[in-house]
Amino acid sequence: MTTTTSAPATTTVLDASGVTMRFGGLTAVRDVNLTVNTGEIVGLIGPNGAGKTTFFNCLTGLYVPTEGRVAYKGTVLPPKPHLVTQAGIARTFQNIRLFANMTVLENVLVGRHTRTKEGLWSALLRLPGFRKAEEESRARAMELLEFTGLAAKADHLARNLPYGEQRKLEIARALASEPGLLLLDEPTAGMNPQETRAAEELIFAIRDQGIAVLVIEHDIRFIMNLCDRVAVLVQGEKIVEGPAEVVQADERVIAAYLGTPFEGAPGDAEAAEVEAAEADAQSTTEGDDK
Amino acid sequence: MHMTTETPMDKTTGTTKVSTAEATPIIPLPHPVARALVVAGSAVALIGTFLAWTWTEEFPGNLTVTGYPGGLQVLTLFGSVLTLLFALSGYGIKGLGWLTPGGKNSPVLLAALGVFGTTGYAMGAISQELGGLVNLEPGAWVSGIGALIAVLGALGLPVDQPYGAGDPDPNLWGRIRHSLTAPDPGRAKELPSWVEILIIAAGFGVGLYVFSYGIGTEYSELFIGFLIIAAFGFTAVTRAGLLKRLSALTAKHRNVTLGAAFAAAICFPFTQSNDQFALIGANILIFATVALGLNVVVGLAGLLDLGYVAFLGVGAYAAALVSGSPASTIGVQFPFWAAVLTGAAASLIFGVVIGAPTLRLRGDYLAIVTLGFGEIFRITMNNLNGNSGPDVTNGSNGIPQIPDLEIFGFNLGVPHDVIGHELTRSANYYLLMLVFTAIVVMVFRRSAESRIGRAWVAIREDETAATAMGINGFRLKLLAFALGASLAGLAGTVQAHVSYSVTPEQYQFAGPVPPNSAFLLAAVILGGMGTISGPLIGAALLYLIPAKLQFMAEYQLLLFGIALMLLMRFRPEGLVADRRKQLEFHETGQLDVPEDKPLPEGATGVAKAGA
Ligand SMILES: Nc1ncnc2c1ncn2[C@@H]1O[C@H](COP(=O)(O)OP(=O)(O)OP(=O)(O)O)[C@@H](O)[C@H]1O
Ligand SMILES: [Mg+2]
Numbered sequence: 001m002t003t004t005t006s007a008p009a010t011t012t013v014l015d016a017s018g019v020t021m022r023f024g025g026l027t028a029v030r031d032v033n034l035t036v037n038t039g040e041i042v043g044l045i046g047p048n049g050a051g052k053t054t055f056f057n058c059l060t061g062l063y064v065p066t067e068g069r070v071a072y073k074g075t076v077l078p079p080k081p082h083l084v085t086q087a088g089i090a091r092t093f094q095n096i097r098l099f100a101n102m103t104v105l106e107n108v109l110v111g112r113h114t115r116t117k118e119g120l121w122s123a124l125l126r127l128p129g130f131r132k133a134e135e136e137s138r139a140r141a142m143e144l145l146e147f148t149g150l151a152a153k154a155d156h157l158a159r160n161l162p163y164g165e166q167r168k169l170e171i172a173r174a175l176a177s178e179p180g181l182l183l184l185d186e187p188t189a190g191m192n193p194q195e196t197r198a199a200e201e202l203i204f205a206i207r208d209q210g211i212a213v214l215v216i217e218h219d220i221r222f223i224m225n226l227c228d229r230v231a232v233l234v235q236g237e238k239i240v241e242g243p244a245e246v247v248q249a250d251e252r253v254i255a256a257y258l259g260t261p262f263e264g265a266p267g268d269a270e271a272a273e274v275e276a277a278e279a280d281a282q283s284t285t286e287g288d289d290k
Numbered sequence: 291m292h293m294t295t296e297t298p299m300d301k302t303t304g305t306t307k308v309s310t311a312e313a314t315p316i317i318p319l320p321h322p323v324a325r326a327l328v329v330a331g332s333a334v335a336l337i338g339t340f341l342a343w344t345w346t347e348e349f350p351g352n353l354t355v356t357g358y359p360g361g362l363q364v365l366t367l368f369g370s371v372l373t374l375l376f377a378l379s380g381y382g383i384k385g386l387g388w389l390t391p392g393g394k395n396s397p398v399l400l401a402a403l404g405v406f407g408t409t410g411y412a413m414g415a416i417s418q419e420l421g422g423l424v425n426l427e428p429g430a431w432v433s434g435i436g437a438l439i440a441v442l443g444a445l446g447l448p449v450d451q452p453y454g455a456g457d458p459d460p461n462l463w464g465r466i467r468h469s470l471t472a473p474d475p476g477r478a479k480e481l482p483s484w485v486e487i488l489i490i491a492a493g494f495g496v497g498l499y500v501f502s503y504g505i506g507t508e509y510s511e512l513f514i515g516f517l518i519i520a521a522f523g524f525t526a527v528t529r530a531g532l533l534k535r536l537s538a539l540t541a542k543h544r545n546v547t548l549g550a551a552f553a554a555a556i557c558f559p560f561t562q563s564n565d566q567f568a569l570i571g572a573n574i575l576i577f578a579t580v581a582l583g584l585n586v587v588v589g590l591a592g593l594l595d596l597g598y599v600a601f602l603g604v605g606a607y608a609a610a611l612v613s614g615s616p617a618s619t620i621g622v623q624f625p626f627w628a629a630v631l632t633g634a635a636a637s638l639i640f641g642v643v644i645g646a647p648t649l650r651l652r653g654d655y656l657a658i659v660t661l662g663f664g665e666i667f668r669i670t671m672n673n674l675n676g677n678s679g680p681d682v683t684n685g686s687n688g689i690p691q692i693p694d695l696e697i698f699g700f701n702l703g704v705p706h707d708v709i710g711h712e713l714t715r716s717a718n719y720y721l722l723m724l725v726f727t728a729i730v731v732m733v734f735r736r737s738a739e740s741r742i743g744r745a746w747v748a749i750r751e752d753e754t755a756a757t758a759m760g761i762n763g764f765r766l767k768l769l770a771f772a773l774g775a776s777l778a779g780l781a782g783t784v785q786a787h788v789s790y791s792v793t794p795e796q797y798q799f800a801g802p803v804p805p806n807s808a809f810l811l812a813a814v815i816l817g818g819m820g821t822i823s824g825p826l827i828g829a830a831l832l833y834l835i836p837a838k839l840q841f842m843a844e845y846q847l848l849l850f851g852i853a854l855m856l857l858m859r860f861r862p863e864g865l866v867a868d869r870r871k872q873l874e875f876h877e878t879g880q881l882d883v884p885e886d887k888p889l890p891e892g893a894t895g896v897a898k899a900g901a
Contacts, residue, residue: 060758062754062757062758080757081754081757081758081760082757082758082759082760082761082762082763085758085759085760086760091758093755093758097752097754097755097758098752098755099747099748099751099752099755099756100751100752101747101751102744102747102748102751106744106747109741109744110744110745110748110756110759110761111759111760112741113741113744113745113748113759113760113761114759114760116741118740118741118742119742120737120740120742120769120773122740123736123737123739123740123741123742123743124732124733124736124737126736130740133741134740134741137741173759177759177760
């Protein structure tokens with residue numbers, strides 16, 4: 001918020017203010033403010049259970065936030081997922097949620113739903129324009145599959161793709177709705193270093209198309225490479241926000257990561273990473289796979 | 291000969307644990323010996339069908355004539371020919387290779403088992419009905435022993451699929467089951483398209499023949515024999531890869547296929563001179579059409595509707611009320627087209643009224659609420675009798691004496707001569723219903739292959755993800771529900787006329803007569819969810835089997851339940867697999883589940899994208 005953006009004519013794509021989500025006694029997200037501007041890649045990090053996914057769900061209408069409001073390009077979004085997508089926010093899921101028994105191409109076509117109009121009558125009577133609209137959708141979907149490198153697998157069932165490709169397909173499907181803002185929930189979880197690097201390239205390419213990106217990730221190096229700005233969520237609260245290097249050096253962040261003793265292996269790995277990154281700020285050459 | 295083959299089998303049973311999992315047959319015979327046994331056995335079984343099987347005509351079908359197979363003998367004859375062909379194809383005889391593009395030996399075993407089953411059943415039925423084995427003439431023994439030899443020989447053929455390296459040492463049962471599996475056929479040679487179309491036509495010809503044979507079976511022994519040989523024959527043909535080949539062709543020439551299917555369906559009444567069988571045909575069509583409508587709701591959108599028959603009822607009642615029946619409480623007579631629209635519109639409204647509050651529920655809740663609404667419909671129809679409520683439907687008496695339809699001066703109630711064949715009343719209605727079936731098939735196909743259909747499937751697969759993709763879940767579910775309802779209503783308008791009367795008891799949740807909610811759902815699941823041909827085939831089977839086996843009416847539902855359980859255990863995707871389900875096997879030929887571990891190279895494409 002109080003940061004940078006020296007580029008000319010940046011507009012605010014996403015403006016979430018005072019978002020709070022309570023589940024009974026548990027406050028999973030507490031009064032979080034966050035903005036994302038055009039042409040930006042913003043990272044959202046935090047230990048497990050910090051409320052990152054819950055925050056995403058609040059943004060996309062899957063949860064109705066207890067308090068706060070979410071605005072996209074100046075208009076306040078109603079908490080209905082399909083209207084949010086219609087407005088221009090697309091997302092992927094932390095635990096992949098593809099349409100497993102549909103083909104890769106069909107998955108992307110479903111993503112086109114909000115950008116096409118043909119209703120039931122048009123389909124039943126094959127009204128003029130139906131075929132054309134279908135063909136256009138298909139062409140656009142194939143373009144996206146080319147873009148994500150899945151074109152060769154267009155006719156395969158989504159469930160039969162290897163894990164890394166399923167993640168890519170989720171991104172292609174999200175892009176099909178022609179979003180202005182893309183929310184990625186741990187896009188590299190379970191990927192090996194090679195695939196992670198490819199995912200970085202992909203996200204840069206998406207940004208270059210003018211789509212703002214908000215990404216949740218545990219892989220610090222990935223976040224460092226990618227993000228213009230990073231926000232840190234700890235126990236539902238945003239404790240720091242700023243350029244990646246600044247955030248990385250922040251004591252509160254280190255404390256938050258190190259101060260979670262019960263965490264399993266992934267958490268420990270990350271804590272170690274933060275430490276290592278701090279030790280030599282320039283390059284961490286160590287392998288980072290979990 | 292036959293003693294020597296049995297001894298090794300006993301040995302195998304004892305030693306399976308020791309022998310490692312290699313592709314040894316179940317009975318270790320030299321390959322040429324085994325195949326010769328099959329050929330000889332099925333030839334003997336075939337010859338037996340030309341001999342007398344019993345001495346008296348008391349057993350139906352007249353199996354006493356020498357030189358002329360009749361009744362159950364015909365089934366054995368067909369089965370033996372099939373076995374023989376499959377077995378000979380394995381010799382690499384020119385011109386027969388096309389029979390077994392997939393499995394080579396499992397079809398032989400299955401066909402042989404079918405012959406053995408039918409013949410054995412026939413022998414058992416003769417002995418049982420006439421009182422003892424003495425009633426069997428030598429011909430029956432000849433066929434029976436021939437069939438047994440063929441089965442034993444077939445068990446000695448090498449299995450089609452080698453055991454995987456990591457497979458645990460299977461027991462005998464596991465080995466037998468394994469010997470019934472087969473690999474998928476490879477890609478077929480390109481043929482000129484007219485040849486392919488002829489093949490499709492021939493396929494439908496065979497299908498129509500088998501189907502009309504089943505409908506035309508006049509006594510239950512023959513029908514049971516038919517079921518046995520048809521089930522084994524169907525599986526054998528599937529294992530041989532012929533079905534895959536045919537469905538590849540039909541997928542390629544879809545419009546031709548649809549045309550051929552309807553041509554075959556139009557031919558059906560011309561093959562039947564008996565009004566009874568044409569009526570069965572018409573009822574099957576009604577049942578099948580409603581099942582296809584339900585498939586929109588269940589198969590595409592994934593909404594479990596347990597009260598679907600109510601929509602058929604609404605359509606039928608609406609049509610009956612405006613049919614001009616003297617028993618109708620509104621004394622109007624709409625022309626047929628208006629009655630059809632009324633019926634469909636009434637069902638549509640009913641669908642929306644029920645759907646709007648219930649479709650916000652998911653899964654089990656929806657099933658229970660629709661079940662409740664289905665019953666509410668029936669009870670309401672019972673109560674609108676002037677006693678418990680206003681008199682609209684005559685209560686449990688229903689609306690009888692629905693007049694026959696007259697379309698363009700063509701009275702469907704009386705027989706007509708069409709190209710030298712007399713079309714009876716039922717045949718007329720059959721043909722009318724066929725038009726409606728065609729409409730529903732078209733609606734299903736076109737909606738499934740559109741943005742709307744994809745949205746339905748997406749909702750079925752993962753509703754949360756679907757809404758996150760911008761799909762208005764509630765609206766689309768309501769649309770599916772309403773469309774399904776109006777399709778059922780459409781069928782109901784014809785059903786009212788076919789059955790002369792509508793009563794509340796026709797529209798139950800479960801009952802012995804097919805169009806009820808449980809059977810409709812069973813037809814969809816049995817046939818194959820999300821497909822067009824699946825529910826049609828499922829409905830035909832579910833209608834025919836109870837209609838033909840009336841002697842076991844008491845156990846019908848029990849048997850039905852058992853059959854359904856077996857099916858779900860062994861072929862959960864239904865008889866006709868969805869294109870998507872077929873794709874599960876499409877890439878590697880194995881059922882693969884995405885692994886949790888990523889593959890080492892999955893990153894090739896993105897580099898390009900980033901560039
Ligand atoms: N629907 C829900 N009902 C109740 N509690 C919930 C619900 N969803 C999330 N929570 C709780 O909210 C907290 C935040 O969870 P969330 O999934 O947002 O964490 P996260 O930051 O995404 O963690 P991770 O890095 O493990 O994905 C957790 O304590 C979780 O148990
Ligand atoms: Mg999360």
